[in-house]
Amino acid sequence: MVAIRTRGLSKRYSGGLFGSDVTAVSDLDLTVERGEVYGFLGPNGAGKSTTIDMLLNYSYPTEGTVEIFGENIQENPEVIDRRVGVVPEGYGLYDRLSGRRNLEFAIEWQNASDDPAHLLARVGLDADDADRPVGDYSKGMTQRLALAMALVDDPDLLVLDEPSSGLDPNGIRRLRDIIREEASDGTTVFFSSHVLSQVEAVCDRVGILDDGELVAVDTVAGLRETAGASSTLTLTMENPPSPDVVRSDGVSAVDVRGKQLRVTCADARAKAEIIARLVERGHNPIDVGSEEASLSEIFGDYVRGGSAHDDGETATERNTPQQEVAT
C-alpha cells in the first residue's frame, strides 16, 4: 500500500514584492511506499516546506491532490490526525507549560495510552528539563519535545521537516536510531533534511526537489550510479603490481604510490573483480579501503548550479567547481 501519493501537486504564490507569481511546487507526482524511509532533499527555496505543508493540509494546493494511505486529505483531513506524527508540530507548544505537560496534553488530546516518561527518555529529554517551561527551551530541546509528541499514539507515518535542526551530535544519533526503530516497526518516515550524511544513513529512497520540480528519485546507490559518481579502492600491498594488472572497463584511473595502489572505479561493481584478479595472480592485499562518493557530491549533480551542502562538510569539487550553500 502507498503511504503518500501526490498527483500534479502545484503551489503558486501570487503578488510577491514586485507583483510576480512564485511557483513554489510544480506538478509534483510523489509516491512513498508504506514502511519506506524517504528522504526529501533540495537546496534552499526548492519547495520542500511548501510540499510538506500541502501533505499535512496546512496549505492548499493550487492544483493537484494528496492521498495519505489512500485517503484524499481534502475530503478526509482527519486521516492526518489519526495516522500522522509531525515534527515540527503544527499546532505549536504552550510556552508557559512544561515540556512534560505539553506532552501529556498531546497524549490526552489523542486519547492515547503512552507513558510520557518513556517518550521523554526515548528522545533524550531529561527529567529536570522536562519540568521546565517550554518557553525557556533551547532549539534542540524543543526539537526533542516535538519528536516525542510526534511519536504519541504510534503513528503510521512520521513527517519530519528538518528534524535534526538544532540537535547536538548525540541528539542526531538518537534521532537516527528512532527513525530506524520506527521503520523496522512498519512506520513510514518522510523527512526533509540538509544533513545529507544522515539521509544517506537511514533512507531507503531519496527524492531531490529543485526549483519546485522532482528532478530525481532513487536509492542512494541508484543516484550514485546515474550520476556516474566514482568510487575509490585503496589496496595496501608489499609489492604493488603494474597498473596494467587492474585496468579494465569499469576502471577510470590507477595510481601506485609506495605500497598503495589506488584504483578509481567508474562502476563500483568493478571493485570485487579487481580484488579477485589481484589475489588470483598472487598479489594479496595487506589492507583494503573503499570510499564511495558522498550524497553531498551526488546531490550537486542534480540541482541548479551544481550546489552541494552538508552540515559540517564542505562542498566537494567533482567535475566542476561547486559552491557551498548556506544551511
Ligand SMILES: Nc1ncnc2c1ncn2[C@@H]1O[C@H](COP(=O)(O)OP(=O)(O)OP(=O)(O)O)[C@@H](O)[C@H]1O
Ligand atoms: N507564503 C509565501 N509567499 C510567497 N512565496 C513563498 C511563500 N512561502 C514560500 N514561498 C516561496 O516558495 C519557494 C519555496 O519555498 P520553500 O520554503 O517551500 O522552500 P524549501 O525547499 O523548504 O527551502 P528551505 O530549505 O530554505 O527551507 C521559495 O521561492 C519561497 O520564497
